[in-house]
Amino acid sequence: MNGSRILTVILLFVILSFPGFSQLRGGGEAYPNLHPDKEAMARFQANRFGMFLHWGPVTLRGTEIGWSRGKIVPIADYDNLYKEFNPVLFDADKWIKTAKDAGMKYFIITAKHHDGFCLFDSKYTDYDIMSSPYKKDIVKALADACKKYGVDFGIYYSLADWHHPDYATRYGGDPRPVSESIMPRYVQYMKDQLKEIIVNYDPKVLWFDGSWEECLTHEMGMDLYAYLHSLKSDVIINDRIDKGFQGIEVRNNANQEKYAGDYATPEQRIGAYQVNEPWETCMTICEQWAWKPNDKMKSLDTSLETLIRTAGGGGNLLYNVGPMPDGRFEQRQTDLLLQMGDWMKINGKAIYGTKGGPYEPNPDFVSTRKDKTIFIHILNKNLSDLTIPVPAEIKIIKASDLGSGKTIALKVENGTLKLNLDKGRKLPYVLALETSADTGNLATITKK
Structure with a gap:
């Protein structure tokens, strides 16, 4: 050899x-x-x-x-x-x-x-x-x-x-x-x-x-x-x-x-x-x-x-x-x-230590996730509300503004989450969605 x-x-x-x-x-x-x-x-x-x-x-x-x-x-x-x-x-x-x-x-x-x-x-x-x-x-x-x-x-x-x-x-x-x-x-x-x-x-x-x-x-x-x-x-x-x-x-x-x-x-x-x-x-x-x-x-x-x-x-x-x-x-x-x-x-x-998704990037926002939290990065200044499907494997427990820590009222109906957004906020800003389970293995969700 x-x-x-x-x-x-x-x-x-x-x-x-x-x-x-x-x-x-x-x-x-x-x-x-x-x-x-x-x-x-x-x-x-x-x-x-x-x-x-x-x-x-x-x-x-x-x-x-x-x-x-x-x-x-x-x-x-x-x-x-x-x-x-x-x-x-x-x-x-x-x-x-x-x-x-x-x-x-x-x-x-x-x-x-x-x-x-x-x-x-x-x-x-x-x-x-x-x-x-x-x-x-x-x-x-x-x-x-x-x-x-x-x-x-x-x-x-x-x-x-x-x-x-x-x-x-x-x-x-x-x-x-x-x-x-x-x-x-x-x-x-x-x-x-x-x-x-x-x-x-x-x-x-x-x-x-x-x-x-x-x-x-x-x-x-x-x-x-x-x-x-x-x-x-x-x-x-x-x-x-x-x-x-x-x-x-x-x-x-x-x-x-x-x-x-x-x-x-x-x-x-x-x-x-x-x-x-x-x-x-x-x-x-x-x-x-x-x-x-x-x-x-x-x-x-x-x-x-x-x-x-x-x-x-x-x-x-x-x-x-x-x-x-x-x-x-x-x-x-x-x-x-x-x-x-x-x-x-x-x-x-x-950003640090996160995984991309579960929502596929789109013109209005992108998402990242870590443990039991999904982060929604708002990128469209004209977006007045966020309406997204909730994966069947989890429940959304709380929504908050990551920068201020302020809790945001959330509404979930028929598997869909809706949040009212502040159109006056300086972009980009991030929403934190606390969930009931780990988000790492959630399948990709394409925004319709």
């Missing part, structure tokens, strides 16, 4: 023996018994709201990270931006405290994007933050700040690397034949760096991207998933480690069984209603992932509705911020995040 097969057998034995073993997603067809840690996945889903952060030397040009290399910014220019990158106003504590105050429970930083530049200190490349004028490990500072503030730390790592000489392409859509690259050597480079990341920063989540590239194969994705679990059994890994990523919707069961990855990642849109499979919408607070001068920013109302509709559909929201070249968040973005945090201080009970 060769070394890799021995490693696989040992790995499967360790994972199957681990008390947190879960049946949700996992290692794909090559590793059918390799699954994410149950407790780690439950914690990830309970967090519901996180900060995504795209940053690097490209902010000196204000163009999109990775994608502008060779298309908007000449390659020679782009690849030398790191020599000017000196974010002297970067403050990891301020970043993570802002995330914490926004109500965010986890944080994910682009340690390496498609452009190949590393924001961490890597012994496997000189194309990293230690070769810039800044010369400080940004990822280490953020990992330490997350521990300080009790925010779960995660790392984004692109499988693509248009700067690395052994990788198959130089930029998105590069027509260079795959045969000119030395991909086995590049794959080893990835594994070496990812081991560095796990050993040095202990991330709870690894967020991959780039798997659509032709030179990255399904077999590579499954192998990498197993390798990472051999290093850290409870790390949570997204679906973009493998070819099963669809970009919009949650994967179906057939894809889940074939491809590696623990949760789906619809991008720049709220995922479809799915309460039995883990997923996470990743979305920008402005329009571009990396910082852009005067980029159009989403309103507070849009931001809150995005968070609420994501939770009501059963998913997490990973909301992206792009810091400026000097290391600061734009004040307008910070202000918006803190306003979201003010809402979460009052209504977070209806």
Whole structure:
């Protein structure tokens, strides 16, 4: 038996023996018994709201990270931006405290994007933050700040690397034949760096991207998933480690069984209603992932509705911020995040640790649930009353306004609940319906 097969057998034995073993997603067809840690996945889903952060030397040009290399910014220019990158106003504590105050429970930083530049200190490349004028490990500072503030730390790592000489392409859509690259050597480079990341920063989540590239194969994705679990059994890994990523919707069961990855990642849109499979919408607070001068920013109302509709559909929201070249968040973005945090201080009970539904999201409201309570998030300012069917398995005992705690008169007739609403209330607001039994297994109810 060769070394890799021995490693696989040992790995499967360790994972199957681990008390947190879960049946949700996992290692794909090559590793059918390799699954994410149950407790780690439950914690990830309970967090519901996180900060995504795209940053690097490209902010000196204000163009999109990775994608502008060779298309908007000449390659020679782009690849030398790191020599000017000196974010002297970067403050990891301020970043993570802002995330914490926004109500965010986890944080994910682009340690390496498609452009190949590393924001961490890597012994496997000189194309990293230690070769810039800044010369400080940004990822280490953020990992330490997350521990300080009790925010779960995660790392984004692109499988693509248009700067690395052994990788198959130089930029998105590069027509260079795959045969000119030395991909086995590049794959080893990835594994070496990812081991560095796990050993040095202990991330709870690894967020991959780039798997659509032709030179990255399904077999590579499954192998990498197993390798990472051999290093850290409870790390949570997204679906973009493998070819099963669809970009919009949650994967179906057939894809889940074939491809590696623990949760789906619809991008720049709220995922479809799915309460039995883990997923996470990743979305920008402005329009571009990396910082852009005067980029159009989403309103507070849009931001809150995005968070609420994501939770009501059963998913997490990973909301992206792009810091400026000097290391600061734009004040307008910070202000918006803190306003979201003010809402979460009052209504977070209806977001954190909840399950989507049982009412399918609709234009008027969405619902979340936890234990014996159903939370109704009102989103239509013109809605004068709430008329909804009551599941046969439960009784509605009490209705109240979550923000004020004020009891609301309720009327139930022929299995239908009707509540009069205050049309003058500022949206969004949340109603709490206390029920007679646990709501977790209630079937989905579609509003007629």
